[in-house]
Amino acid sequence: MGIMKKTKLILVTMLFMSMIVFAQKSDKDKEIISDAETVKVEFIALDRGLESQFDNATAYVIFPNVGKGAVVVGAASGHGAVYKNGKLVGMASMKQLDVGAQIGGKAYSEVIFFNSEEAFKKLKNNELELTSQVAAIAVEEGTSMNTKFTDGLAVFVKPKAGLMAEVSVGGQKFEFRPLDRYKNK
Secondary structure, rough: OHHHHHHHHHHHHHHHHHHHHHHHHHHHHHHHHHHHHHHHHHHHHHHOOHHHHHHOOOEEEEEEEEEEEEEEEEEEEEEEEEEEEOOEEEEEEEEEEEEEEEEEEEEEEEEEOOOOOOOHHHHOOOOOOOOOOOOEEEEOOOHHHOOEEEEEEEEEEEEEEEEOOEEEEEEEEEEEEOOOHHHOO
């Protein structure tokens, strides 16, 4: 086989592989978006007042499945869908690492509401980090009535499964990825 044929074969193979990776990423995004819409309905069912939070927020991100585990050192991660003015504008990933008196594992859903462009810009610029000053509110009926925004953010969590002797969102770091193909949907 000549050099030209080998080069073409390598290029075609690389193109095919990148199409497969793109399709897988797209399918994963679609699953996360679908799960996020389901979790939004669940949050509103737990506290009807959250509907106005979703309607009036500058932006919000829904992490439908966050997993956390710890034995003194804890780590958590999740992927979510990002909405601005109620329209999907991107995807986000979250990572958390913390140290302290903790043990166990849990799964939960998390929604972060942004009530200002400035706060949302931090997410878009990959500069958003939640500190220990930002408290997570466990969703139950009436909790949204007392929503307090800290640095333009309010965080709500809904436990899914597991047992863990701590609840915190401090130390979370986020990465935003815009999705132009979803802007008009």
